Amino acid sequence: MRRFLDARTGGLLVLTLIVALLxxxxxxxxxxxxxxxxxxxxxxxxxLNLLIGYAGQISLGHAGFFAxxxxxxxxxxxxxxxxxxxxxAVGMVGVGLLAFIVARPILKLRGHYLAMAxxxxxxxxxxxxxxxxxxxxxxxxxxxxxxxxxxxxxxxTTIWYWISGGTLLVAVWLALNLIDSGVxxxxxxxxxxxxxxxxxxxxxxxxKVLIFVVSAVFASLAGSLFAHAERFITPTExxxxxxxxxxxxxxxxxxxxxxxxxxGATILTxxxxxxxxxxxxxxxxxxxxxxxxMIFMPKGLVPTLKDRFRHLAGGRPR
Amino acid sequence: MNxxxxxxxxxxxxxxxxxxxxxxxxxxxxxxxxxxxxxxGPASFLGDPEAKTLRLYVDTVNRAGGxxxxxxxxxxxxxxxxxxxxxxxxxRLIEEDKVDIIVGGSTTGETMAVVPLAEEAQIPFISLGxxxxxxxxxxxxxxxxxxxxxxxxxxxxxxxxxxxxTKAAILGGSGGFDQSCRKEAxxxxxxxxxxxVADETYAPTDTxxxxxxxxxxxxxxxxxxxxxGFGAPTAITARNYRQLGMQNIQFYFxxxxxxxxxxxxxxxxxxxxxxxxxxxxxxxxxxxxxxxxKVAEDYTRAYRAxxxxxxxxxxxxxxYDGFMIAIEAMKRAxxxxxxxxxxxxxxxxxxxxxxxxxxxxxxxxxxxxxxxxKMVEIRNNTWKLLY
Numbered sequence: 001m002r003r004f005l006d007a008r009t010g011g012l013l014v015l016t017l018i019v020a021l022l023x024x025x026x027x028x029x030x031x032x033x034x035x036x037x038x039x040x041x042x043x044x045x046x047x048l049n050l051l052i053g054y055a056g057q058i059s060l061g062h063a064g065f066f067a068x069x070x071x072x073x074x075x076x077x078x079x080x081x082x083x084x085x086x087x088x089a090v091g092m093v094g095v096g097l098l099a100f101i102v103a104r105p106i107l108k109l110r111g112h113y114l115a116m117a118x119x120x121x122x123x124x125x126x127x128x129x130x131x132x133x134x135x136x137x138x139x140x141x142x143x144x145x146x147x148x149x150x151x152x153x154x155x156x157t158t159i160w161y162w163i164s165g166g167t168l169l170v171a172v173w174l175a176l177n178l179i180d181s182g183v184x185x186x187x188x189x190x191x192x193x194x195x196x197x198x199x200x201x202x203x204x205x206x207x208k209v210l211i212f213v214v215s216a217v218f219a220s221l222a223g224s225l226f227a228h229a230e231r232f233i234t235p236t237e238x239x240x241x242x243x244x245x246x247x248x249x250x251x252x253x254x255x256x257x258x259x260x261x262x263x264g265a266t267i268l269t270x271x272x273x274x275x276x277x278x279x280x281x282x283x284x285x286x287x288x289x290x291x292x293x294m295i296f297m298p299k300g301l302v303p304t305l306k307d308r309f310r311h312l313a314g315g316r317p318r
Numbered sequence: 319m320n321x322x323x324x325x326x327x328x329x330x331x332x333x334x335x336x337x338x339x340x341x342x343x344x345x346x347x348x349x350x351x352x353x354x355x356x357x358x359g360p361a362s363f364l365g366d367p368e369a370k371t372l373r374l375y376v377d378t379v380n381r382a383g384g385x386x387x388x389x390x391x392x393x394x395x396x397x398x399x400x401x402x403x404x405x406x407x408x409x410r411l412i413e414e415d416k417v418d419i420i421v422g423g424s425t426t427g428e429t430m431a432v433v434p435l436a437e438e439a440q441i442p443f444i445s446l447g448x449x450x451x452x453x454x455x456x457x458x459x460x461x462x463x464x465x466x467x468x469x470x471x472x473x474x475x476x477x478x479x480x481x482x483x484t485k486a487a488i489l490g491g492s493g494g495f496d497q498s499c500r501k502e503a504x505x506x507x508x509x510x511x512x513x514x515v516a517d518e519t520y521a522p523t524d525t526x527x528x529x530x531x532x533x534x535x536x537x538x539x540x541x542x543x544x545x546x547g548f549g550a551p552t553a554i555t556a557r558n559y560r561q562l563g564m565q566n567i568q569f570y571f572x573x574x575x576x577x578x579x580x581x582x583x584x585x586x587x588x589x590x591x592x593x594x595x596x597x598x599x600x601x602x603x604x605x606x607x608x609x610x611x612k613v614a615e616d617y618t619r620a621y622r623a624x625x626x627x628x629x630x631x632x633x634x635x636x637x638y639d640g641f642m643i644a645i646e647a648m649k650r651a652x653x654x655x656x657x658x659x660x661x662x663x664x665x666x667x668x669x670x671x672x673x674x675x676x677x678x679x680x681x682x683x684x685x686x687x688x689x690x691x692k693m694v695e696i697r698n699n700t701w702k703l704l705y
Binding site: 131138143 | 426494
């Protein structure tokens with residue numbers, strides 16, 4: 001059992017099963033919609049977790065990358081009649097470049113300067129999306145044409161559930177492989193001690209920039225998929241609070257745990273929907289859950305539970 | 319009757335009773351009216367009275383026996399005026415709550431964001447948003463209650479013409495309603511012999527409009543300002559307008575400011591501003607033979623009695639009209655069949671509401687005419703009917 005949990009393929013298999021079987025429990029389109037949002041948030045968090053959990057850097061601008069990807073798809077397909085997949089690719093390349101240009105000089109410095117820079121970047125993106133009304137439709141957003149695969153229009157929540165789910169699984173697989181590769185080991189060394197890593201001959205800047213760009217591209221892809229799935233996008237997606245939300249998802253689920261990122265994204269996406277029944281107390285309940293988790297499980301949900309489970313199973317705690 | 323027969327008879331009666339109760343229960347499933355409103359956030363001037371009005375009238379109608387013998391149930395979500403949340407909530411209303419009709423959407427932005435959902439799900443949707451784009455071009459399942467921004471601009475330009483003012487500055491937000499109003503103001507200017515000499519924009523979350531107003535102040539020859547907006551930014555604009563001592567330039571706001579909260583929020587800055595609004599705000603000043611007088615006064619009385627003497631707003635009036643048109647249509651359709659109810663809403667004729675007299679048609683999903691719009695001036699912190 002322990003070997004099974006540890007194994008890369010085992011976890012991925014469980015996640016695949018969950019994604020494959022979940023539709024049996026989804027009674028209607030509304031739940032599908034929540035599921036799609038969960039999967040896409042998880043996609044962003046899997047990328048962001050690489051940065052926070054492994055490279056030890058915080059980004060407060062990932063909502064900006066998410067929105068840039070979404071608006072790249074929205075604007076290029078709606079206003080310039082581009083093919084949706086081409087627009088998506090252009091968004092990812094553009095966001096990747098932007099992330100590289102911003103991160104390259106900053107990540108040469110030690111410390112949390114990236115958080116400041118991404119905070120600023122996110123706010124700039126948000127302002128531009130709000131103010132460039134002829135292009136973006138301003139604060140009320142714009143509608144997005146359906147994604148087309150040849151003659152086939154990809155619409156409907158069921159199709160988008162499978163697209164989002166498939167993409168997430170591929171992303172998780174990529175992330176797990178990355179972590180287990182030389183890059184991943186270099187990153188963990190870097191997270192442990194930057195000086196030690198450098199002494200061991202690791203080009204820390206290069207790896208930090210690489211992982212930042214990768215996580216930004218994940219966010220951009222999620223944004224593009226979101227825009228086509230929802231068929232509508234507003235600049236709220238780029239807001240500072242959304243960036244905080246992404247970071248919270250990663251921290252709640254458990255830093256340096258890819259599945260933790262997925263769990264964190266799931267909880268923080270689904271919980272507010274469940275809590276609307278409580279109406280006026282929604283925010284209080286939401287805050288209480290977060291505080292509780294942080295007090296009793298400071299490592300985050302998944303790593304803490306995993307440790308406890310191992311402990312119970314008689315293994316030694318990590 | 320021996321004991322055995324008696325028991326048999328009793329069993330049959332009991333069974334009948336159970337069936338009868340089940341039938342009664344089926345009739346008793348409530349009619350669900352779904353709504354998403356900007357109860358909080360920058361557009362709460364709109365959403366708050368709308369939510370209160372809906373609750374009030376659902377209760378009133380239920381006490382009077384409901385519609386077609388069924389009780390009403392309101393499902394209200396707070397969208398905070400955010401199109402993103404509106405989309406989520408409307409999906410929820412349609413798929414999860416399975417409402418029979420949607421009456422809501424405080425702002426144009428959130429309305430436009432959910433129009434595709436309502437059209438796709440084929441559910442009648444009565445919007446409370448102001449802009450023309452909602453019903454032009456006509457969308458099969460979408461109706462709207464308030465006067466359009468075009469009508470507001472027409473009314474304002476008429477008043478400007480009457481006072482010999484020809485040079486206008488436009489000031490408004492970047493949201494859907496404001497943008498639409500701005501477009502109408504530019505398109506209609508030539509028709510009324512008016513030139514637009516300045517055009518300034520603010521963001522819906524801005525807390526200071528001094529920059530925009532100063533630019534207008536420094537533009538030579540501005541005789542009137544046409545304000546396109548609603549909610550908190552309009553009150554801030556009015557306050558800044560007074561702080562900058564710009565009262566020599568006549569300020570007109572569109573009908574997005576029709577609530578006492580605007581006047582109070584402006585802190586005296588709204589004095590002398592002119593606004594085209596629905597008759598509801600000046601119910602007591604209407605002529606005795608005005609067909610709207612009774613409706614407006616009845617609504618005002620009911621609302622104030624239910625909510626601690628709170629002044630009425632035109633926004634609550636939009637909800638009143640939307641709600642009434644919806645249940646009238648259900649009564650005529652004899653049920654909640656969505657297609658039938660939609661057809662009946664479209665056939666609404668001569669309905670006297672708080673906003674005016676509605677005459678809908680397949681080509682007009684708003685149904686109001688310009689003459690039900692009143693020009694009022696704000697004097698002594700209240701509305702004064704001009705004409």
